[in-house]
Amino acid sequence: MSRSPYLSSAPSVSVIMLKVLLALLPGIAAYVWVYGGGILISLALASLTALLAEAAVLRLRQRPVLPFLMDGSAIVTAWLLALALPPLAPWWLVVVGTLFAIVVAKQLYGGLGYNPFNPAMIGYAALLISFPVLMTQWPSPLALAKVSLSFADQWHYIFTRSLPLNVPVDAISSATPLDYLKTQLVLQQSVSDIRNTPIFGWLGGRGSELVALATLLGGLYLLHQRIISWHIPLAFLATLTLLSAAFHLLAPELHASPQFHLFSGGAMLCAFFIATDPVSGPTTPLAKLVFAAGIGVLTYVIRVFGGYPDGIAFAVILMNICVPLLDAYTQPRVFGHEK
Amino acid sequence: MNALVNLAKLFKFNGGVHPPQHKQASTTQPIRVLQANLPLVLPLRQHVGNIPHLRVQVGEHVLKGQLLAEAEGGISAAIHAPTSGTITAIQDALIPHPSGLPDRCVTLQPDGLDEWTALTPIDWQHMEKRAVVASLRQSGIVGLGGAAFPTHIKLRSDGRSGIHTLVINAAECEPYITCDDMVMRERAADILRGIAITQHLLGAERCLIGIEDNKPEAAAALRAACHAADSSAQVIVVPTIYPSGDARRLIHVLTGLEIPSHQRSVDVGVQCFNVATVLAIYRYMSFGEPALSRIVTVTGNVARPGNFEVPLGMPVSALLEAAGGVLEDTSEFIMGGPMMGFSLPSPEVPVTKATNCIIASTPSLFPPAAPAMPCIRCARCADACPVSLQPQELYWFAKSDNFDKARDYKLFDCIECGCCSYVCPSNIPLVQYYRYAKSEIIAQDRAKEAANLARERNDFRLMRIEREKQERALKHAQKAAGAKAEASKIEPGKAEPSKAESGVQHAADPAVNVAASPASAQAEAAKKAAIAAAIARAKAQKAAQAAQNTAAVTPAVAAEMAAIDARRAEAAARAANINKDDVAEAAAATHVADQDSTTSPASAQTVSSVAPNSKEPS
Numbered sequence: 001m002s003r004s005p006y007l008s009s010a011p012s013v014s015v016i017m018l019k020v021l022l023a024l025l026p027g028i029a030a031y032v033w034v035y036g037g038g039i040l041i042s043l044a045l046a047s048l049t050a051l052l053a054e055a056a057v058l059r060l061r062q063r064p065v066l067p068f069l070m071d072g073s074a075i076v077t078a079w080l081l082a083l084a085l086p087p088l089a090p091w092w093l094v095v096v097g098t099l100f101a102i103v104v105a106k107q108l109y110g111g112l113g114y115n116p117f118n119p120a121m122i123g124y125a126a127l128l129i130s131f132p133v134l135m136t137q138w139p140s141p142l143a144l145a146k147v148s149l150s151f152a153d154q155w156h157y158i159f160t161r162s163l164p165l166n167v168p169v170d171a172i173s174s175a176t177p178l179d180y181l182k183t184q185l186v187l188q189q190s191v192s193d194i195r196n197t198p199i200f201g202w203l204g205g206r207g208s209e210l211v212a213l214a215t216l217l218g219g220l221y222l223l224h225q226r227i228i229s230w231h232i233p234l235a236f237l238a239t240l241t242l243l244s245a246a247f248h249l250l251a252p253e254l255h256a257s258p259q260f261h262l263f264s265g266g267a268m269l270c271a272f273f274i275a276t277d278p279v280s281g282p283t284t285p286l287a288k289l290v291f292a293a294g295i296g297v298l299t300y301v302i303r304v305f306g307g308y309p310d311g312i313a314f315a316v317i318l319m320n321i322c323v324p325l326l327d328a329y330t331q332p333r334v335f336g337h338e339k
Numbered sequence: 340m341n342a343l344v345n346l347a348k349l350f351k352f353n354g355g356v357h358p359p360q361h362k363q364a365s366t367t368q369p370i371r372v373l374q375a376n377l378p379l380v381l382p383l384r385q386h387v388g389n390i391p392h393l394r395v396q397v398g399e400h401v402l403k404g405q406l407l408a409e410a411e412g413g414i415s416a417a418i419h420a421p422t423s424g425t426i427t428a429i430q431d432a433l434i435p436h437p438s439g440l441p442d443r444c445v446t447l448q449p450d451g452l453d454e455w456t457a458l459t460p461i462d463w464q465h466m467e468k469r470a471v472v473a474s475l476r477q478s479g480i481v482g483l484g485g486a487a488f489p490t491h492i493k494l495r496s497d498g499r500s501g502i503h504t505l506v507i508n509a510a511e512c513e514p515y516i517t518c519d520d521m522v523m524r525e526r527a528a529d530i531l532r533g534i535a536i537t538q539h540l541l542g543a544e545r546c547l548i549g550i551e552d553n554k555p556e557a558a559a560a561l562r563a564a565c566h567a568a569d570s571s572a573q574v575i576v577v578p579t580i581y582p583s584g585d586a587r588r589l590i591h592v593l594t595g596l597e598i599p600s601h602q603r604s605v606d607v608g609v610q611c612f613n614v615a616t617v618l619a620i621y622r623y624m625s626f627g628e629p630a631l632s633r634i635v636t637v638t639g640n641v642a643r644p645g646n647f648e649v650p651l652g653m654p655v656s657a658l659l660e661a662a663g664g665v666l667e668d669t670s671e672f673i674m675g676g677p678m679m680g681f682s683l684p685s686p687e688v689p690v691t692k693a694t695n696c697i698i699a700s701t702p703s704l705f706p707p708a709a710p711a712m713p714c715i716r717c718a719r720c721a722d723a724c725p726v727s728l729q730p731q732e733l734y735w736f737a738k739s740d741n742f743d744k745a746r747d748y749k750l751f752d753c754i755e756c757g758c759c760s761y762v763c764p765s766n767i768p769l770v771q772y773y774r775y776a777k778s779e780i781i782a783q784d785r786a787k788e789a790a791n792l793a794r795e796r797n798d799f800r801l802m803r804i805e806r807e808k809q810e811r812a813l814k815h816a817q818k819a820a821g822a823k824a825e826a827s828k829i830e831p832g833k834a835e836p837s838k839a840e841s842g843v844q845h846a847a848d849p850a851v852n853v854a855a856s857p858a859s860a861q862a863e864a865a866k867k868a869a870i871a872a873a874i875a876r877a878k879a880q881k882a883a884q885a886a887q888n889t890a891a892v893t894p895a896v897a898a899e900m901a902a903i904d905a906r907r908a909e910a911a912a913r914a915a916n917i918n919k920d921d922v923a924e925a926a927a928a929t930h931v932a933d934q935d936s937t938t939s940p941a942s943a944q945t946v947s948s949v950a951p952n953s954k955e956p957s
Contacts, residue, residue, distance in 0.1 A: 003768065005757030006677040006705035007358050007514070010719065010764040013712050071712060113713030113765075229722075283718040283731055327732070334749045335352065335726040336587065336600035 017072030141207030177205030204263035219272025239296025379652030388414030458627030513676025533621030
């Protein structure tokens with residue numbers, strides 16, 4: 001008899017997911033501008049794989065298929081993974097990563113709401129461990145490439161791995177700024193010399209910094225729409241800034257500047273779209289701050305001292321492990337109770 | 340907007356929500372007074388506490404204001420006749436309750452004369468406060484904000500002192516409800532008189548009237564009344580945010596005081612009354628008029644929404660009729676507001692003291708909830724919770740029946756305001772989960788208590804059975820030994836009852852009849868051994884039984900039982916000690932084989948305490 005409250009104000013899960021996808025569009029547009037339309041193929045491939053995989057597993061688990069496909073969470077996972085992969089990655093790499101993310105990291109744990117780890121980052125980490133060469137082969141931004149591929153060429157390259165005649169792989173790909181910085185530092189180059197090479201731009205890598213800026217824009221939209229709270233983006237970016245600034249001030253020739261760290265790699269995507277995943281993240285405000293600061297520290301450590309070019313995925317997964325503990329130890333004071 | 344200017348500093352609570360108000364529709368017309376012309380159905384239970392004691396019979400004619408049922412026990416409230424007429428039935432009928440279950444009701448057929456009984460105003464200014472409050476006990480007045488807690492209890496001083504602040508709850512934070520708003524607009528002066536009485540009875544130095552800023556007319560009326568009455572009461576306008584009308588929240592907003600979870604507002608020196616309740620107190624004190632009617636908002640899908648002064652017991656359907664009747668598509672009727680109200684089992688249920696609002700609902704007004712999706716831990720509920728709980732964790736614990744954890748996470752501080760469900764993107768009926776968990780925990784606690792009681796009783800029963808068995812075994816042994824002794828040693832000397840001084844001995848009477856010889860040291864020893872053996876055997880039997888039946892008994896209880904058994908065995912041995920020697924000899928021959936012949940009461944205790952390992956002697 002009692003079903004109060006009779007009112008509801010909430011946007012549905014689908015609307016939330018839809019807004020997340022909407023917020024990713026500026027970043028995607030920048031991607032297309034910088035690297036060409038190949039990323040759209042990856043996004044479509046990942047989305048299709050995610051939906052099919054989700055439907056298949058839901059059917060096997062005898063759960064209602066349509067409501068869960070409509071919630072949009074599978075597509076969000078697919079897009080985040082596709083945006084984290086190299087833009088011209090072979091089609092099967094995208095498919096395998098998405099399958100792993102949806103089937104293993106999400107559905108095998110119970111589907112929406114039950115996955116302890118960020119599915120996109122699990123998919124990414126699985127690929128990085130299994131196919132390290134492919135995962136670090138990034139195309140040069142169109143403005144820097146010796147040869148620029150048309151959309152048709154990129155399509156061919158993604159599906160057949162074949163390039164137009166007379167175009168060597170080296171002509172279209174290069175090391176990422178993070179990767180290049182790391183290898184050059186090992187060769188005793190100073191940061192300022194390294195940053196004078198053409199692949200570096202005003203903030204981070206030439207071209208890729210645009211993608212980061214556009215992603216930041218989308219992230220601000222999510223904040224404005226109250227889809228995410230400020231705690232995680234701020235704590236993550238602040239930690240990354242403080243750490244890199246400290247090292248940069250101590251040894252400017254050995255450590256890149258804070259703005260380079262903020263606008264390189266997946267930092268912006270992580271701050272607003274990956275670390276903010278509610279399901280695998282903490283819920284109390286304090287836990288969110290600690291969680292995001294942890295990701296910031298781990299990201300910096302893996303970037304600077306670790307063996308991988310970027311540390312986002314492992315940082316997020318490692319902090320996902322801490323979530324139950326963080327939540328348990330940061331319970332806010334309940335009204336009328338002593339702390 | 341002069342009425343909205345505050346001088347007082349206000350405090351905030353966590354969260355809260357801003358549901359659409361929908362209060363305009365029912366505030367366009369003044370309060371309309373309805374006459375009782377249909378049979379009135381008065382549930383005996385209209386309040387928190389004991390059912391009042393019925394004072395009338397079927398067929399009796401009663402006058403308006405006459406006592407029908409008087410308050411009984413500590414927390415209870417009286418019921419009076421809202422008009423004059425005849426009691427036509429006292430039976431179970433549907434009442435406005437979420438359970439939809441019927442309860443005992445008095446049916447009053449009005450005679451249309453509306454003839455008053457003699458009323459006696461209370462001379463509250465000169466009477467002793469205790470006597471004034473005692474008189475309120477039979478006024479039938481309860482909290483009219485919806486909680487329906489008997490008012491006289493809240494005014495009792497109970498030897499406690501130091502209520503410094505009277506808070507008047509005029510927040511009316513639920514959407515749609517406007518009954519307090521209209522009362523304040525129209526009867527502000529009487530409310531101020533009620534406040535003066537209440538403040539006097541409580542001995543409170545100050546009075547704060549908390550009113551949400553969506554009721555500027557009411558706030559202005561109150562301020563004008565304060566000015567006119569030269570009252571020191573402060574009208575404090577608070578921001579409109581649900582659930583600021585929750586007493587603990589309102590007290591916090593107005594005073595900054597946070598009432599500890601396990602205490603009441605009086606423990607921090609504050610008492611809180613609804614604005615309509617103080618009006619009822621005034622009418623009782625000044626005119627002797629008990630609780631006979633209340634103001635009810637009728638709104639939603641009706642032709643002419645508004646507020647009505649309704650005699651208690653009037654069917655909701657008559658009220659809807661008075662509001663111009665329900666319009667098409669009306670699917671259900673909600674009592675209370677849309678955040679905490681419930682669907683009425685039928686529009687024929689009566690208006691009670693707790694009925695503040697009736698909303699005729701349509702599927703478009705309050706659409707059925709969409710199917711619930713899994714929780715995505717977005718924590719919007721935690722942001723909205725006015726008690727700073729973690730609803731997403733409570734939901735998880737309630738769903739998995741992890742009640743201990745739910746309690747740890749302060750489930751019982753939940754006020755069921757519905758903010759969490761209101762903001763949940765997964766449409767999870769969170770409040771229902773919490774209600775379920777609370778009722779399960781309460782049921783479990785009761786069951787645990789009952790089980791403890793039952794276990795104690797069972798332990799005692801087992802002990803008693805064992806004692807009886809032991810006594811039987813002893814008797815049996817003595818009997819058998821006696822028989823044998825008689826058979827083997829035919830002694831001419833008959834029983835010597837001289838030593839049978841103990842009353843306990845009568846239990847072993849048959850043995851006494853057996854022939855006995857003069858006691859010798861040797862026979863004495865043999866006799867003792869035989870008795871000890873019998874006891875040990877009984878112990879071992881008990882032990883085997885204990886191993887089967889009371890394996891779960893805690894060591895402490897086991898030790899206690901063993902001690903009791905030992906004492907009992909000692910007593911039995913003492914009793915047996917005075918038996919005839921021959922008994923002993925024969926008993927020794929029969930039973931001593933499987934036990935150490937020197938077993939003492941002390942070692943009998945040992946046997947019983949190593950119970951699970953002892954073997955049943957054959």
